Amino acid sequence: MDYNFKAIEEKWQKYWKEKEIYKVDIDHGKPKFYVLDMFPYPSGAGLHVGHPLGYIASDIYSRFKRLQGFNVLHPMGFDAFGLPAEQYAIQTGQHPALTTENNIKRYREQLDKIGFSFDWSREVRTCDPKYYKWTQWAFLQMFRHWYDNKTNKAEPIGNLIDEFEKNGTKNIDASCTEQLIFSAAEWKNKSEKEQQEILLNYRIAYLADTMVNWCPALGTVLANDEVKDGFSVRGGHPVVQKEMKQWSLRISAYAGRLLNGLDTIDWTESLKEMQRFWIGRSEGAEINFDIINTNKKLLIFTTRPDTIYGATFMVLAPEHEYVDEITTSEYKKDVNTYREETKKRTERERMAEVKKINGQFTGACAFNPFTKQNIQIWISDYVLAGYGTGAIMAVPAHDSRDYAFAKHFGLPITEVIAGGDISQGAFDSKDGVVINSEIINGLVAKDAIVKINDEIEKMGIGKRKINYRLRDAIFSRQRYWGEPFPIYFKDEIPYPVDEKNLPLELSEVDVYLPTEKGEPPLGRAKNWKNADGYPYELSTMPGFAGSSAYYLRYMDPHNDKELVSKKADEYWRNVDLYIGGAEHATGHLIYARFWNKFLFDLGLVCEEEPFKKLINQGMILGVSELIHSITPYFLKDQPITTTYNYIWCNGIYEIKDKNGNKIDAEVYYSADMADEVLTNLNHLEDKDKTKMIKFNIPIYCTQDHTLFDFISFKKWRGNFSPTYSVFVCKDGYWIISGYNDKITKENWYPLNPKNNNSGNFFTTPIVEKLSKSKLNVIPPDNTYNEDGSIKQEGIIEKYGADTLRMYEMFLGPLEQAKPWDTNGIEGVHKFLRKLWRLCHGKENNFSVSDGEPTKEELKILHKTIKKIREDIENFSFNTSVSAFMICVNEFTDLKCSKKKIIEPLVIILSPFAPHIAEELWNQLGNKESICNAKFPEYDENYLKENTFNYPVSFNGKTRYNLELPMGISNEEIQDTILKHELSQKWLDGKTPKKFIIVAGKIINVVV
RNA sequence: GCCCAGGUGGCGGAAUUGGUAGACGCGCUGGACUUAAAAUCCAGUGAUCAGCAACGGUCGUGCCGGUUCAACUCCGGCCCCGGGUACCA
CATH class of the missing domain: 3.40.50.620 (HUPs)
Incomplete structure (x- = not known):
């Protein structure tokens, strides 16, 4: 082998490690x-x-x-x-x-x-x-600090206590969960427990009630992506929204600084944009609406106080704390039903389904302080508890969602901004003049907002407010494998573990499941309490x-x-x-x-x-493979006789095999017939509940979009699968049974034994991200079977690390998503071999010469240095690889292997392909690692061109090319063009209207 | 739904500021070398029309429209795909 990448890579990896080439220390000299x-x-x-x-x-x-x-x-x-x-x-x-x-x-x-x-x-x-x-x-520091809006930074909680003792809350402007008002005397009269509870309202790390996806069957909280359509992805158990005490971090206190800080950092605009949106700053007003027949006030946040005269109803999030209290007896039942339905849906689902309008009247009314009208209070999904105050004043004429809601439920719509047509739809724009609004009539929206805010503050019913969508980060996980909280509980109040006792190490548990009481796994740990016997927090921290x-x-x-x-x-x-x-x-x-x-x-x-x-x-x-199944609903004994006449339920229900024996099975359908199977279901009862489900299966079980290794599939399913798995194909079915080591060989049951052909069970390929959860990962190196034989040869073993490095860069722009495909890898590998051969000749002897490079050779070299340097600075590594290829191709054509060319070339290549570069560097006679070399500078003088091959276009279409000296005048160019024989055809006897000459770029003749 | 990104040959992609669309690589086709294969090298390769020929014509960067001497690039509208959407990390 000429270019022995295996030996080279092992040699230098060992060298770098032994010499600690990559170890760094503080060095003020650099x-x-x-x-x-x-x-x-x-x-x-x-x-x-x-x-x-x-x-x-x-x-x-x-x-x-x-x-x-x-x-x-x-x-x-x-x-x-x-x-x-x-x-x-x-x-x-x-x-x-x-x-x-x-x-x-x-x-x-x-x-x-x-x-x-x-x-x-x-x-x-x-x-x-x-x-x-x-x-x-x-975390403890966050527990021991609060956020002072006056100093605009975190301050020790001790300062806050001192202030409470002196003046109560009078002078406090803090980021907190709930605005509290008390005097110094009141503070001092509170019990320790009460005081600690109050402090939690201010701490940056605090305990609060939050909504979680609770799965009663699993006894645990699930992540949103572990929940689909109200059921747990694993096991298919119902999931409900439940309130739970959780640690949170008061990141919302930092919203303003997180937003402003974006202007000081060099990130892509798109990413900053995403964070800006996430932080979601909006200027508006908080306004209290009296609730009729109670002494309660409903606090809402709006960015459009100028439309308050058009507020014809109110909407609360179904979880809003007032719902129970204000709902009239007449509506109790409907409201409760509606809230139960909501609990089954995650927030993401609620946001995604804005087109399905739903809601429920509470029977209660609020008083619009400007129109003096009583307006109905509804609850609906589209108002989320976590945003703003969890309540809105609905202005159907000027908010599309409110409009759709009002139309759907026949609620009144009052136009207050002129410019739209409210019979057709909401007019959301702020470009319009206010009408039907007494004190702000005739103003443009921008001015109306100022005036109405003044009025609101004067009336004492609300105030200007900057609201952020950014929510505090929920910091508890009901899991085992995370950092334990350095917190113990005394009288249900959290106290910090002394810093000198950190780390608080994760305790052993017998199984990693929640306790029967539904506590996190740490509830099983023995002695999970401090020296005084107070129990530690059972949750752990998030990823x-x-x-x-x-x-x-x-x-x-x-x-x-x-x-x-x-x-x-x-x-x-x-x-x-x-x-x-x-x-x-x-x-x-x-x-x-x-x-x-x-x-x-x-x-x-x-x-x-x-x-x-x-x-x-x-x-x-990468390419993932999906397998098809049908939702479990349908309970029946079904003999497997033909493919289409009978449909088997998926799940742990009884099915008979062809001998009439009952089996406990799950059933999958080959992709080429899954739709047909579903269609066949339509004549059955309960068809509405029937759905095709597709899920990812490991790609290593598949080949050419066919499930081909049934045994490893079954092993992967493990305990989630019943004893038998049935795979239905067009021409028969496979039955695999057992668990782990006791899986039988696959059995094929053709529908027509005489025509016992394929048994191909197809899966559906989709292109999506490489991810462990999509089960489609491709390792860069060899993978082995249990017996030590190679399962799949890796790129590193086949082509070497330098090829892998360069190929990954060659795939496309760094920032863009791209499908993995090994087709092009040969080209990159060939390039490295070509470079090797350039330095070693056909006989594979190192043969770099000492001659002086020609002008042409220097031009190629310096062009490449310039290109590589610019490309690295722009993170455009794919074009660097192309530039290296062009460079090596050109030197190969020129048969140039002069040391003065190869040496700088090897240096600029070394960031990309460090092994081969280090080897060549060494062969060139250098004693120190190439890592300590100096990146060469390019010399502009070598790059100068004397002529330029101009594309000549007529009316923007390139017709021919013309080589012209650089630096000649536009008049000379014009003359040359007019005289040129190829111009005659395009001028067609006419005089050109205009010449556009961009020096060194293009000539365009407008005829 | 909302926020962000992307869409160019058979494929990955290039065109860095509005200035020759398809660099470079893969694949494919043909050829050289070889007993043969591998490796290597040479030529061709967007579509289409026309032709004995060629520095031939037309079309062509998701779709529709606009600005410009000139648009993959800028503007307006739409379609499709990917990521995120607060407990995957």
């Missing part, structure tokens, strides 16, 4: 540069080809910066707490710490094979107690807890005295370049910014924004 990747969650499926995409990009950038003389911090670690490990633990009984450890080992092995320049001495793992000590520590400040730990990872030392923080400051997926836009990237701002308020970090520049790598999409 400018720092901090390049960070979003660290991976080590799933059991291993690293897939999507992960390295961003890592390769950041590695190229890191190596480039290093070649430019920067001291580059480029660390890596693992986001190791999370749901999948816990699910696996539930299924197998293995401790998640153990499986996580194994997964990390596998990830590390895979990462090492790709030749990244990570400084592994700085590795962090979020599940390591030495690490989560600081996650817990930060984003550990990832919110990890970039700070990398600066000083072994410090057990501080989260990060001042020295390290002041040198490394913040992340200069952060690369990761756009799917984190509104999760991690907001939480981390919040977390950092909080630490900034405490003076612990010197930069207010953690990530200066951010690039989103696009997702690598």
Whole structure:
């Protein structure tokens, strides 16, 4: 073999490791540069080809910066707490710490094979107690602080207590859950418990009632994506919305700063836009409406107080605390029915179904303080409890949703802004003059808002208000595999664990399931209480807890005295370049910014924004395979006789095999007949409840969109599947039975034994993101069967890491999503071989010559240096790979392998393909690693052109090309064009109206 | 639904500021070398019409319309696909 990538890559990976080439320390002699990747969650499926995409990009950038003389911090670690490990633990009984450890080992092995320049001495793992000590520590700081709107920062809770003792709430302007008013005397008269409850109202980490997806059958809270159509995805159990006490972080206090901070950072506009929308600043007013026949006031928030004369009814979220109290006896039953229905739907479903108008009158009315009319109070799905105050004044003439609602229920519509046609639809625009509105008539909306706000404040019924959609982050998870809260409860009041007792380590449990009482798994732990016998919190922290400040730990990872030392923080400051997926836009990237701002308020970090520049790598999409089944509803004994005449229910119901024996089975349908099966169902009773369901199955069970390895499918289904699985094909059916090790070989039952042909069971392919949850991951390296034989050959083994690195970059623009497809990989590999051959000739002897390069050769080299440099700076790595290919093709054509050309070429290639570059660098006689070389500068003088081959167009259409010297005048060009024989045809005897000449670009003749 | 991104040959993509659409690579077709294969090299390759020929014509960047000497690029409207939508990470 000429280019022996295997030997080269192993050799240099070993060398880099032994010489600690990538270890960095604080070095005030060099400018720092901090390049960070979003660290991976080590799933059991291993690293897939999507992960390295961003890592390769950041590695190229890191190596480039290093070649430019920067001291580059480029660390890596693992986001190791999370749901999948816990699910696996539930299924197998293995401790998640153990499986996580194994997964990390596998990830590390895979990462090492790709030749990244990570400084592994700085590795962090979020599940390591030495690490989560600081996650817990930060949480305690949030518990011990409150947000003062006057100083606009977090302040110690002690200050607040002092103020309560002196003046009560009089001078307090705090971010809090509920506005409280009490005097100093009242404060002092409160019991300890009452005082602690009040403080929770102010703490940045606080306990509050929030809505969760509760699954009674599983005894646990589910994530939204674990719920579909009101049922749990696993097991199909009903899920309801339930109120539960949960830890929350008062991120809403930081909404304004999170919004303004966006203007100071170099992120893509689209990402900033997403965060701006997520934060959702809106200026408006809070207004109280009296509720008729009660002494209650209904507080609403509106951005359009100018339309208050058009407010003809009110709508509350079905969960609004007033609903029970105000509903009249006549409507109790209907309201309760409606609320029960709502409870079954997640918030996302409620938002998604705006076209289905529904709601319920409560029987109560409110008083519109401006029109002096009584207006009805309704409840409806489209008002969400978490937004604003959970109540709106509906202005059907000027809000589309209110309009649809009013039309549907026959509620009055009053036009108050001229300019639309309210018989046709709502006029939502603010461009119009106010009418039918007494005191603000004739004003444009903008002025009307000012005037009506003044009036509202004068009347004492409300005030101007800036509202943010950003909600406080719910910080409790009813799970085991996460950071324990350093909190114990005394008399139901939470108290912080003393900092010197951190970390509070996760306790062992017998099984990773909720207790019978429905407590989180930690409820099973023995002695889960402090030295005084007070019980610890049973929930754990969510996934984003550990990832919110990890970039700070990398600066000083072994410090057990501080989260990060001042020295390290002041040198490394913040992340200069952060690369990761756009799917984190509104999760991690907001939480981390919040977390950092909080630490900034405490003076612990010197930069207010953690990530200066951010690039989103696009997702690598893969092909997933879906299997078809039918919703479980239909209970009947059905003999399997023919494919179409009978439909089997899916689920654990009785079905008979062809011998008439009852079997306990689930049934799947081949994709080519699934629709037909569903159609056949239509004549059956209960057909409305029948639905086709499709779900992802592991792609390793499939081949060419066919389920081909039934045994591994059955193993994957595991305990979620009944004993038998029936796979119905057009020409027969397969029956597989048993669990795990006791799965029978597949049995094929053709419908017509004489015509025993295919038995192909088709699945439906779809292109979607590579993800463990989609079961479609493709690893970059070999995967092995249990017996040690190769299951699938990886790219690294087949082509080498340098090829993988360059190919992933070659796939397309970094930021765009692209499907994974190995078709083009040969071309990239060929390029590296070509480079090798350029330096080694046909005989594979290193043969680089010492001659002086020609002008032409220097031009190619400097053109490439310039291009590569610009491309790296623009993160346009796909075009760099093309440029390298063109360059090597050109030198091959010129048979140029001069040292003065090859040496700089190898340096600029080294960020992309470090192994081959290091090898060639070494062969060129260099003793030090190429990592310590200097990135060459290009010389503009070599790039100058004397002539330009102009495209000549007539009326914008290119007709011919013409080589002209650079720098000649437009008149000369015009003359040459007019005389040119090819021009005659297009001028057709006419005189040109106009010449457009862009020097060095184009000539256009307008005829 | 809402927010964000994207749509260019058979495929991945290029065209960085409105200036030659299809760079580079894959695939495919034909050829050279070879006993043969692999490897390597050479030529062709958007569609279509016409032709003995060619620096031939026309069309062509999701769809419809607009601005401009000139539009993949800018503007308006629509369609499709992907991500997120607050407990997947």
